[in-house]
Amino acid sequence: MLTISELFINEQIRDKEVRLIGEDGEQLGIMSAKEAMKYAREAELDLVKIAPTAKPPVCKIIDYGKYRYELAHKEKEARKKQKTVEIKEIRLSPNIDTNDLNTKINMARKFLTKGDKVKVTLRFRGREMAHMQNSKHILDDFAEMLSEISVIEKPAKLEGRSIMMVLTEKK
Numbered sequence: 001m002l003t004i005s006e007l008f009i010n011e012q013i014r015d016k017e018v019r020l021i022g023e024d025g026e027q028l029g030i031m032s033a034k035e036a037m038k039y040a041r042e043a044e045l046d047l048v049k050i051a052p053t054a055k056p057p058v059c060k061i062i063d064y065g066k067y068r069y070e071l072a073h074k075e076k077e078a079r080k081k082q083k084t085v086e087i088k089e090i091r092l093s094p095n096i097d098t099n100d101l102n103t104k105i106n107m108a109r110k111f112l113t114k115g116d117k118v119k120v121t122l123r124f125r126g127r128e129m130a131h132m133q134n135s136k137h138i139l140d141d142f143a144e145m146l147s148e149i150s151v152i153e154k155p156a157k158l159e160g161r162s163i164m165m166v167l168t169e170k171k
Contacts (some may be wrong), residue, residue, distance in 0.1 A: 007050075008052065009048050009067050013049050017033070017056040018031065019057070019058045019059070020060075021050075021061070024025050029144050047060075048062055062133055078082060087116065087117045087118070087123060088116070090120050090121070091125070092120065092121065092138060094122065094124060112168075113169070118168075119164060121162050135163075139156045143165065151168060152167060
């Protein structure tokens with residue numbers, strides 16, 4: 001999809017040949033850019049390059065102002081329908097208590113039901129680094145407790161001083 005800033009109009013079109021489409025949508029064939037400009041002037045409209053990557057490029061005789069307005073309107077509508085998925089992070093430590101873990105699980109449940117992804121990070125500090133593999137079960141338990149509403153998108157992976165995993169909502 002072209003954005004408004006990428007459009008070439010009238011004298012900006014430097015191609016030798018273009019495929020021309022008339023104002024009411026009929027094909028006028030392949031011709032030189034100068035000839036196409038002549039047609040556009042006769043119709044008192046603009047020549048706009050609508051498909052620059054085609055061979056030869058496609059130009060259309062239209063009212064440029066109106067076309068720009070419609071393109072901007074379509075872009076705005078597309079943005080409106082888009083849903084942004086956020087990644088919420090929940091940090092755990094290896095010596096987390098059961099009540100604290102339940103609180104974190106409830107937070108994750110809330111994020112997942114809203115449609116966000118949840119990145120669960122188990123962080124290690126100092127002496128905890130020596131017992132990293134013994135603490136992996138915390139992440140497994142976390143994922144197990146949320147298994148009815150979520151699936152593991154990225155399994156637990158060791159990165160630096162922490163183990164991370166990403167959960168997403170079940171479809």
